[in-house]
Amino acid sequence: MALIVQKFGGTSVGTVERIQQVAAKVKKFRENGDDIVVVVSAMSGETNRLIDLANQVTDGQPVGRELDVMLSTGEQVTIALLSMALIKLGVPTVSYTGSQVRILTDSAHTKARILQIDDQKLRADLKAGRVVVVAGFQGVDEHGNITTLGRGGSDTTGVALAAALKADECQIYTDVDGVYTTDPRVVPQARRLEKITFEEMLEMASLGSKVLQIRSVEFAGKYNVPLRVLHSFQEGPGTLITLDEEESMEQPIISGIAFNRDEAKLTIRGVPDTPGVAFKILGPVSAANIEVDMIVQNVSHDNTTDFTFTVHRNDYANALEILRATAENIGAREAGGDFNIAKVSIVGVGMRSHAGVASRMFEALAKENINIQMISTSEIKVSVVIEEKYLELAVRALHTAFELDAPDRQGD
Ligand code: ASP
Ligand code: MG
Numbered sequence: 270m271a272l273i274v275q276k277f278g279g280t281s282v283g284t285v286e287r288i289q290q291v292a293a294k295v296k297k298f299r300e301n302g303d304d305i306v307v308v309v310s311a312m313s314g315e316t317n318r319l320i321d322l323a324n325q326v327t328d329g330q331p332v333g334r335e336l337d338v339m340l341s342t343g344e345q346v347t348i349a350l351l352s353m354a355l356i357k358l359g360v361p362t363v364s365y366t367g368s369q370v371r372i373l374t375d376s377a378h379t380k381a382r383i384l385q386i387d388d389q390k391l392r393a394d395l396k397a398g399r400v401v402v403v404a405g406f407q408g409v410d411e412h413g414n415i416t417t418l419g420r421g422g423s424d425t426t427g428v429a430l431a432a433a434l435k436a437d438e439c440q441i442y443t444d445v446d447g448v449y450t451t452d453p454r455v456v457p458q459a460r461r462l463e464k465i466t467f468e469e470m471l472e473m474a475s476l477g478s479k480v481l482q483i484r485s486v487e488f489a490g491k492y493n494v495p496l497r498v499l500h501s502f503q504e505g506p507g508t509l510i511t512l513d514e515e516e517s518m519e520q521p522i523i524s525g526i527a528f529n530r531d532e533a534k535l536t537i538r539g540v541p542d543t544p545g546v547a548f549k550i551l552g553p554v555s556a557a558n559i560e561v562d563m564i565v566q567n568v569s570h571d572n573t574t575d576f577t578f579t580v581h582r583n584d585y586a587n588a589l590e591i592l593r594a595t596a597e598n599i600g601a602r603e604a605g606g607d608f609n610i611a612k613v614s615i616v617g618v619g620m621r622s623h624a625g626v627a628s629r630m631f632e633a634l635a636k637e638n639i640n641i642q643m644i645s646t647s648e649i650k651v652s653v654v655i656e657e658k659y660l661e662l663a664v665r666a667l668h669t670a671f672e673l674d675a676p677d678r679q680g681d
Contacts, residue, residue: 271437272304272395276405276427279313280444281501282347290502291442292354295400299360304395306434308405308427309351311343316406316420319343333378337407337417340379341366344404344423352402363394364402367416368409372426374416381408381416383425386433403430421482428485432492439489439496440507441481446500447508448473448480450673451526455664458674462524464509467496469524472616472650486510522619522626523671526664529612530657532562533585534642535592536577539602542569549599550576553591559584563612563645563654573602577643579654582608610642611660614652615667627651633670639663 275295282288291307298305310316319339323331348364355362370390374381394401405423408416418425424441431439447461448470465473467490474483480498489496489510499507540546547566554561559580567575580588589606596604620626627644630651634641639662643654655663668674 270302270304272306272434273298274306274308274427274431274434274436274439275442276308276423276440277310277442277501278423278444279310279315281442282309282351283313285350287501288347288350289354292351292358292360294501295351295355296358296360299400306391306395306401306403306430306436307351308403308423308430309344309347310405310423311347315343315346316340334414337378337381337415340417341404341407341415344406348402348404355400355402360400361398362400362402364404365390366404367407367426368413370403372408372429374408374410374418376410376412376414376416378414379417380419381410383408383418383429386429388433391430391434419482419484422484424482424485425488428488428492428494428496431494432488436494439494441485441496441498442501443480443498444501445480445498446503446505447498448510448525450524451528451664451668455528455661456526456668456674458668460673460675462508463506464511464513465524466618467510467512468649469616469618470496470510472614473525473527521617521672522623523615523617523673524619525616526667526671526673527614527616528660528664529614530660531582532579532610532612532654533582533588533606533608534577534579534610534654535585535588535604535606536575537592537596537601537604538575539573540576541600542572542574546574546599547576550592550595551578553595554578554580554588557587557591559588559591563643563652565643565645579610579612579643609657610654611657611663612652612654613660613663613667614650615671616650618649620649620651629670630667633666634663637662637666639666 277291323336352362352364371387373385374383391401405426406418410416427439449459451459453459470486493512496510497507562579564578585608592604615630639655639659641653645652
């Protein structure tokens with residue numbers, strides 16, 4: 270008998286029929302003898318609808334505390350409906366809001382962090398044979414204020430409950446059947462991964478594969494909670510996300526190709542190459558709360574150098590203005606930028622034990638005549654910046670070069 274936390278996202282509980290289907294599914298697990306805690310999101314579209322209402326009343330400036338009071342109602346509706354559906358099927362159940370469980374958070378409204386979970390009530394209910402249904406995305410601070418955990422936060426609720434209860438697995442049910450080697454809309458030969466490590470998943474998620482809230486993956490990694498992504502209404506093993514890094518013959522070096530069109534590149538040229546210059550360039554950028562991703566400083570010629578970095582596209586205009594001012598201040602030749610870029614990354618823990626992975630990547634891109642503008646590497650990732658119009662070609666070429674294409678479709 271296992272203890273399983275199952276989280277169902279907004280589309281999986283988006284209609285009354287779907288809630289009934291989820292109830293039937295939970296009932297089946299229950300009949301297998303497993304203890305089940307279910308975490309649900311608000312019905313799809315509901316959180317957006319509520320935010321929109323708040324914006325109308327406040328000209329887009331809702332106070333965090335009051336926004337959280339309202340946003341938490343989305344999930345409160347779903348827990349009640351799911352419990353009713355379970356009771357109708359004869360399954361003993363009880364629903365709780367985050368505050369009723371006592372999911373204690375800090376007081377950072379709309380982006381609160383979980384500090385502690387009281388598991389007593391839940392354990393007593395499970396022992397009494399009840400399915401426990403918990404509202405995702407919400408908690409309560411030490412003063413009794415309702416808080417929410419940030420968009421997509423129900424994933425984190427699921428993982429946190431699984432950690433607190435030492436569950437055997439946290440299952441995230443969603444509208445895809447697992448984590449893929451890359452976006453199947455770009456590469457039809459993309460494959461569902463049987464397994465991926467927390468570290469790899471974090472890289473994939475932070476690079477734009479939006480299956481899970483990033484924070485939930487960090488949490489799962491920290492507390493070593495096995496996470497499984499599954500389709501809500503199709504049978505299948507999904508993708509298991511674990512700590513495990515076993516090497517096997519079939520284990521590919523690269524697990525996936527991630528990409529991101531959300532960045533823009535800024536360059537300052539003819540910078541006097543003196544100590545402290547990187548700080549003079551990036552200091553004002555970070556003071557404006559703009560996050561910098563990749564950074565490259567060229568070898569200097571005639572005591573001047575070029576310096577290039579990337580930021581989120583939304584920050585591009587702002588960063589360019591700052592950089593132009595910096596160029597004047599430090600006597601650089603010019604500042605400019607380009608947002609027609611994309612970042613492509615190969616991700617895999619297998620890289621640690623295999624040399625030549627980066628050069629294989631560069632070779633594949635060279636064969637397609639794709640120019641690399643910037644490169645950065647970490648232990649389990651190599652990223653390049655290329656011109657945006659070559660993004661899809663690059664992803665496809667890399668997917669093939671690293672032998673990720675689904676076997677039956679290979680060579681299509
Ligand atoms: N309902 C919240 C949202 O839409 C939380 C979640 O679904 O995970 O972001
Ligand atoms: Mg979600």
